[in-house]
Amino acid sequence: MRRKASYRILADTFRDFTEQTSIHGLKYVCQRNISLSERIFWALVTFCGVAMAIFMTTLFWNRYTSNPTRTTITTLHAPTLAMPFPAVTICNENLVLESKVRTFVKTLKYDNISEDDLVDLFFQLQAFTNSDQVYWNLQDLKSLHFLMSENKYNLEDVLREVGPNCKEMLMSCQWNFRIVNCVEVFRDTYTKLGLCCTFYGHWRLSSILEKMKCLFLNRLKNKRTYTDNYGTEGTLSLVINPKIEKNTYIQGAGLRILFHDALSYPDFRALKKIITTGTQTQIQIFGTKILCSSGVSELSLEQRGCVFPGEVKVKHFSTYSDANCLIEKEAYELMDACGCVPYYYDFSEFPKCNILQLPCFIQASTRNGSWQDFSNDCPASCEDTLYEVKTTQVKLEKGDFYYIHSRDYIENLEEHTTQLKIYFVKFQKILQRDLLFSTVSLIASFGGIYSLFIGCSVITICEIIYYCTLRLLVKKHISERQIDSRK
Template sequence: MLTKLHLQDYSEKISIHGLRYVLKKGAKQWEKILWMTILTVAGICILNKFYQSWQLYNHSLIQIIIEDPLFPLKEIDFPAITVCMNSNAMYSKVKTLTEIYSNESNSKKYFENSIKAISIMRFPHFNALAPLVRSLKMEKIPPEEIRDIMLYLGPTIDDMLVKCFWRGIKYNCSDLFRRQRSEIGFCYSFNSKTADRNSNYSDRNPPLTGEDDQLIPLRTNSAGRMSGLELILRNMEYENFPGKDAMTGYNVMVHNPGEFPDETMSYKAHLDINRVSQISVSVAKVSADQSLYWINQKDRKCTMKKSSSYLISDDLSREGNPESFCLKKCRLDVIYKFCKCIPYYSITYEDLSETCGVEHLNCLNLINVRLRNFPPPIEESGFPDWSLPEYMNCSCPTPCSFISYTSENRKITTFNEFNIRNFSLESNHIYLDIHYKKPYVISFRRSLKYSAEELIVAFGGMASLFLGCSIMTILEVIYYTYKLLIELKKVNTIVDVTPN
């Protein structure tokens, strides 16, 4: 009786629509059944819609939308520009070192052959080492000396660069470039956070050092020709090893300042009389919404924060994007696993393993295909077993937030602007103009298609539409349930103390 009275009192005061008619005193039976049926149907509809919303929340997951098609350039770091001499070793320096190394002619030649092989020891061209192994006699170089030898034989900034301009103003090239390690050897980079910062460079060398030792790359708010970085490189074909297989010209890589350069995305710069090269850069900015923290990394298929799981040498960079190091480290892991050595330009393991020398050339050649490939996706069409090569057993997740630099190279006939700007191109000069293609950036945002807030709103809307429920309704249910339990406890207590 007490419970019925309590429920009647509850039904008259609670905000759930229709419940009062189910428990109304004096209501006819058919009225109670009708309203009970209506409440049941409404409850089922709410649960069904909530389940659909939950499925959408769990499985619809990620969307990428255009946030701002005219995002300002001033808020984006200018890309890092890495320039590498293709041969990695100046032949004049090789001859000088050969004379110091030995007085015996055969020994000199074998030593020179070894230097030639080591100078083209690079990814993804380890397969080019096979012909050298078969055709040339080489002399083993002590592993602990290889890195220092290659540093000595490589060109200096002044050897490579004649003039450098940033935003139309001429600067000493040594004020703009630092030595950079890459998978093709020792190079020089402009605006790179991963470049060497231990040498005695100018205070102007970008990136600049800000508060808390934070590295700040240079930026520009202009686009179009001669608005970014201009370089005049010296043609150094005379410094190449003799022979038809000599590697000539330069590799030029445009990359994110926080990442190591990628040789597979490089441009080749060669001497081309009466023509100059222009590299125009387009930028896309992708930001991750905080709502992505609600789902795990497997579902969002990207990583939200920097990972510290990659070993990076402190002398290379104090700041950068660890995800970008994953691929480099993965290849080094494979090289070390199969060949028990690490190339002289390595970014990790520098003091932990033997440097690859001529005795490792054949091994590097054998794993060349493996170093190019990743594990195939599981249960995906288009990957039959016969088409699968050897691959590295690793995966590198992409970051949820990143800035992508897309570049294109074209050669044009030279005009008179060089004379107007008080310099002219000589017959052995290579001119590069790297600039933004457009005066704006396209900004994207990656977020959940259906956020937790939207899930709550959807459920609240359905409950309010069908039953008039709200947060206050839930609190009322809790309150009246508590009151009912208290009343029941009092009744049971009275019954227990009543004498038989």
């Protein structure tokens, strides 16, 4: 008897709900004075409305969770001071110079080998950066390793002795309309392209006032270099002697220019350009700075797909970037595979590979060469600075003079001498990432969907809760009292 009463209470409660609710389709379905065909029609209408509302809700929710942000243009006319000048890394295609090798071998102790054969051994070093062009020989590598061990040289020292360095290649440097000492604004750096020269823009200053000013600005700017100049004569102008020699083990000659953030390792995200020697080359830099609104930082890492400073840390670098993170991951992979890392991973305390381990890390680098293997562990930075470059080259004939400064000319340079001008364009671009859908917008969208398809509102939700809880309990209590009174 109590079970039948419970069924009757549920039926009465549902009938009361359909009569009072704002969902009009349910009213017609449950009305007793309309025909069965009309009820079926309104049932289909109600069902389709609910289905469409659920479908649209799913679409909005997926859009909110998978792509909750949008990027808009803040300005296309930002000054050059709005973003740091990129670090510029210049690498020579020729890792080994025969003239320097012959000078170096005269200082070595060796037996049972001619000087010419010994010189040929050193060209095996080209395989460290051009393994696809240089066919290394394991026996030659063993002989070179034995020679270096006997004379107590490591690989980094040998490369400095036999390859072009910054002091030799850079003949003249101009930065912000002033002639500067090249060795004070460039430093030798090891990269996958060999021994390179990297411009960071911090040079030694003579006066105490300039030193204090530079120290203060560098602290504010996080060791990045800024400039308020632009145009061909206003930023960085160089005269480079690439030290081209006839005897080389690689095909062709030139310079590779890498543009990257000063706090990032010049590898993964570095923008690379190949410069032909014996040219006057102008490189325009177009900067794009990406900023984020406060709402983006409130999203989860999975939603925004990027990280803010401090959220992810790297062990060997002071600042996180996806390039620093990825190069660390590769270093660990190479360490596991070969028990060492290449010489150009000077940021790591891992043991450096010697010459005999060249085959191992070349094979490991080829096998694990896809950066996508580590991309899930190294998300991009939410706020970043990106660079694009446009290059213009003009061939210079031997004997042409090179304009460096309004009162400084260098004449009768060698055939392959290259003039390089790297500068910001007048205006830079600033973008901002903000929320495409905030929580309030999402709720408003849901309200519009359910109002459109089934006439549902907050009042309707309250009615559903009321009839499923309070009204049902009251009816059940009244029914139980009536049953007890009958007994």
